[in-house]
Amino acid sequence: MSSHIHQQKTAALNALLTSSQRQLVRVISESGPLSRTEMANLLGLSKAAMSGIARDLIDLGVLHETETVYGQGRPSVRLDLHPECAFFVGISLLEDPAPMILCDLNGKIIARQSMPLSRDPQVIAEAITEGLPSLLEAHPEATEKLSGIGVALSGFVDETQSNCVQSTLLNWQDVPLAKIVRERSGVETFIENDAKAVAVSEKLFGSAREIQSFSVVSLxxxxxxxxxxxxKLYRGNHGGAGEIAHCTIEPGGSPCRCGKRGCLDTVSSMKAIKEMSRAEGLECVSLSDIENEASTGNAAAIRILHRAGSGLGLAIANLIQINDPGLILITHVEGSFDGLFGTVVNQAIETNVLPRYAGQTPIRIKRVDGDVWARGAASIAAHNFLIGPNTTEVSHAHRCRRHPYRMQHL
Amino acid sequence: MSSHIHQQKTAALNALLTSSQRQLVRVISESGPLSRTEMANLLGLSKAAMSGIARDLIDLGVLHETETVYGQGRPSVRLDLHPECAFFVGISLLEDPAPMILCDLNGKIIARQSMPLSRDPQVIAEAITEGLPSLLEAHPEATEKLSGIGVALSGFVDETQSNCVQSTLLNWQDVPLAKIVRERSGVETFIENDAKAVAVSEKLFGSAREIQSFSVVSLxxxxxxxxxxxxKLYRGNHGGAGEIAHCTIEPGGSPCRCGKRGCLDTVSSMKAIKEMSRAEGLECVSLSDIENEASTGNAAAIRILHRAGSGLGLAIANLIQINDPGLILITHVEGSFDGLFGTVVNQAIETNVLPRYAGQTPIRIKRVDGDVWARGAASIAAHNFLIGPNTTEVSHAHRCRRHPYRMQHL
DNA sequence: GACACTAAGTTCAGAAAATGAACAAATCAA
DNA sequence: TTGATTTGTTCATTTTCTGAACTTAGTGTC
Known part of the structure; x- marks a missing residue:
């Protein structure tokens, strides 16, 4: 009972645990640290049953005790996933060279390197496999407990998080990337769309752990x-939930590469802002350049930022009206949100949201570094390790009902 | 084991069933009729366990066998909820007089009457209680198995489906209507926003039973x-999910009663269409009046329908882009969708959706009668009877873990 | 600081529920 | 008719959960 999970060949937690243990892992990963009593209530089990389940998971190295919460009576001890229970590799195919990181179950980055980007899935699989030894080199524990590889890419991914249905950037159509990488590297692999990967990492590793419904907008x-x-991550019926970039914001506006006109992408993306700036004869390498121009009173710069900010604000307001999320998390790589752009975005949200709700939906701005996508990718691997393949409700349970860990270990 | 559920005082199914039985009821109500083997796989149980659970639920009168599906091997028999397992009363507070219906678990309306509308919750509770005997009069079975009352209203309802947080129409603020009706009538009562109630009835009773993710737009x-x-019904963080009526569609457009400008409501609602018509000097009692005008070439009528149709189409397109639902169900009471308005709506959806997705999201139009809201209300009661109070995942289970039916009946 | 008080978490015998394996039943296909 | 195939059932055995009593670790009070 005290043997460690990783004494046997890496496999999804899923396959090693009993149904109750799996449910518990899911609840903790969805709700954050909980005391045994809270867990028992949440799962509808007795304290007695919970006691045993928690003990087994602690012995397995999956959970560990964290803070003690004092109240009336005996203090409760919160249990959380053990950060070093498993390690994951995440790769972002959004940049060249492609960042490749190693992180633990808390999302803490332990090692970092990069690999050349390619459009050939075989070459990618090769590069990942080649890159693994050096990434893992100084980390024997991570090597032993490596539990998955995640890949983030720009494009559509199917609900099994295995196949890229379509990617304009990579010029792909129905590429079973996860399978290819899995077979080449021998490590369980999952892929996901960039924005969805970031959302999962915010839920699993980040600032949204305790929030059940939220949207991430990544600029x-x-x-x-x-x-x-x-x-739960909501992928949409065709994996297209969240394609806010192609919401029509300026009906009849500029043509977009998607074939429509007036998409948010043609108004508020960094690419659009840079293009509009260039068209106005303004130097604009990053957002701060044009923010600077605007702050010195340049009318064109102000106009551009206004247009971009109102567009994004309107889109976010629509999102709030439609989905009433508990949080909007805006992540941005470039520049800052303290300038005109951010101000206009906030104003536009306020003016386009039902007054009753104005200010009710927290908008959190988060500046992220170049590791977001790779970390997001790793979180996809982590999610699959913890919860198992994307499924509706309980429907996955039958796949691996046999062999709860007791039978294998004792 | 063969005693019937309703031999004891009406209570949510929830409280009488074991955890597995409850899970099964939930899966069936979410996915429609299933064979025992399918259920076993879905719940992650053995066929052996499933066999017993199904037998017990059939004996209890909760499930019954429906079609037989022939394939290779022994045919499978689909089990579904027994329509006469329980009966529900639904009341719509959207019209005066307020419709009041009695229906079974299939949503079949068994009796229908109406009661005067009031803004006083006590008076409403009184009217409902007074109305029950005559509604139930000719239906002894329904009387015996009456399992809940549902009330649909225009406004915001909290996540317990008990309190009306705010209703402009009824001029309410934090009214615990469900509690008041429950106490007065002695029957378990739940309330819900009109549109959300319609969505639940489409899922539980209607054409969307097998669809997991969809949106209902009710005109x-x-x-x-x-x-x-x-x-699952997604209510949003403040119960405001789906407030599409106050998405900004015409930035800087006409003022809306909500305080903003250019809301969808000021452009595409029947109320707006009628007002715009009147402003143009057109007689417009119902949509067909202005559709007729348009078909004879009246420019103003065409302009109005175009504006309204494009607005609604754009809003729905945004909804599709943001949520990628598996179905958009448009319900309308008045007129038809075969005229100009419907055509423009469809066109606007097509032109504002990512071309990749155009035509991928089925749009279903459904003309509904005056019973929609009351039926929707009843479906809220039914849902609470089947699944229990609105909860996230498993978290409700602890409330009624004791006393599985075996202990009470044998 | 001794005392009750409270609530968390544990232990263990007994009860309930799920399993696996063998089997019965209902069809198709040849 | 026979075999193949898949659904669904039965039952002895195993696993899991429960209830009740108990231990533990605090708070609050005098």
């Missing part, structure tokens, strides 16, 4: 968005 | 909308 060259609803 | 005097996501 980069393009605009990505993804929703968590009732504790 | 009436106002415009309502509600989402089902992964098999």
């Amino acid at each position: 980069g060259d393009g605009i990505g968005c993804a929703h968590f609803i009732d504790g | 009436g005097d106002g415009i309502g909308c509600a989402h089902f996501i992964d098999g």
Whole structure:
């Protein structure tokens, strides 16, 4: 009973645990640290049953005790996932060279390197496999407990998080990347759309752990968005939930590369802002350049930032009206949100949201570094390790009902 | 084991069943009829366990066998909820007089009457209680198995489906209507926003039973909308999910009663269409009046329908982009969708959705009669009877863990 | 600081529920 | 008719959960 999970070949937690143990892992990963009593109530089990389940998971190295919460009576001890229970590799195919990171179950980055980007899935699989030894080199524990690889890319991914249905950037159509990488590297692999990966990492590793429903809007060259609803990533019926970049914001506006006109992407993405600046004869390498121009009173710069900010604000306001999320998390790589752009975005949200709700939906701005996508990718691997393949409700349980860990270990 | 549920005082199914039985009821109500083997896989149980659970639920009168599906091997028999397992009363507070219906678990309306509308919750509770005997009069079975009352209203309802947080129409603020009706009538009562109630009835009774993620847009005097996501009603963080009527569609447009400008409600609701018509000197009692004018070439009528249709189409397109639902169900009481208005709506959806997705999201139009709201209300009661109070995941289970039916009946 | 008080978490015998394996039943296909 | 195939049942055995009593670790009070 005290043997460690990773004494046997790496496999999803899923396959090693009993149904109750799995449920518990899911609840903790959705709700954050909980005391045994809270868990028992949440799962509808007796304290007695919970006691045993928690003990087994602690012995397995999956959970550990964290803070003690004092109240009336005996203090309760919160249990959380053990950060070093498993390690994951995440790769972002959004940049060249492609960042490749190693992190633990808390999302803490332990090692970092990069690999050349390619459009050939075989070459990618090769590069990942080649890169693994040096990434893992100084970390024997991580090597032993490596539990998955995640890949983030720009494009559509199917609900199994295995196949890229379509990617304009990579020029892909129905590429079973996860399978290819899995077979080449021998490590369980999952892929996901960039924005969705970021949302999962915010839920699993980040600042949204305790929030059940929220949306992440990620600003980069393009605009990505993804929703968590009732504790789960909502991918949409065709994996297209969150494609806010192609909401029509300026009906009849500029043509977009998607074939429509007036998409948010043509108005508020960094790419659009840079292009509009260039068209106005303004030097604009990053957002701060044009923010600076605007602050010195340049009318064109002000106009551009106003237009971009109102567009994004309107889109976010629509999102709030439609989904009433508990939080909007705006992540941005470039520049800052303290300037005109951020101000206009906030104003536009306020003026386009039902007055009753204005200010009711927290908007959190988060500046992120170049590791977001890779970390997001790793979080996809982590999620699959913890919860198992994306499923509706309980429907996955049958796949691995056999062999709860007791039978294998004792 | 063969005693019937309703031999004892009516209570949520919830409280009488074991955890597995409850899970099964939930899965069936979310996914429609299933064979025992399918259920076993879905719940992660053995066929052996499933066999017993199904037998018990059939004996209890909760499930019954429906079609037989022939394939290779022994045919499978689908089990579904027994329509006469329980009966519900639904009341719509959207019209005066307020419709009041009695229906079974299939949503079949068994009796129908109406009661005077009031803004005083006590008076409403009184009217409902007074109305019950005559509604139930000719239906002894329904009387015996009456399992809940549902009330639909225009406004915001909290997540317990008990309190009306705010209703402009009724001029309410924090009214615990469910409690008041429950105490007066002695019957378990739940309330819900009109659009959300319609969505639940479509999922439970209607054409969306097998669809896990969809949105309902209901066109009436106002415009309502509600989402089902992964098999569950998504109410939003403040119960405001689906408030599409106050999405800004025409930035800087006409002022809306909500305080903003250019809301969808000021452009595409029947109320707005009628007002715009009147402003143009057109007679417009119902949508067909102005559709007729348009078909004879009246420019003003065409302009109005175009504006209204584009607005609604754009809003729905935004909804599709943001949530990628598996179905958009548009319900309308008045007129038809075959005229100019419907055509423009469809066109606007097509032109504002990512071309990749155009035509991928089925749009279903459904003309509904005056019973929609009351039926929707009844479905809220039914849902609470089947699944128990609105909860996230498993978290409700602890409330009624004791006394599985075996102990009470044998 | 001794005392009750409270609530968290543990232990263990007994009860309930799920399993696996063998089997019965209902169809198709040849 | 026979075999293949898959659904659904039965039952002895195993696993899991429960209830009740108990231990533990604090708070608050005098």
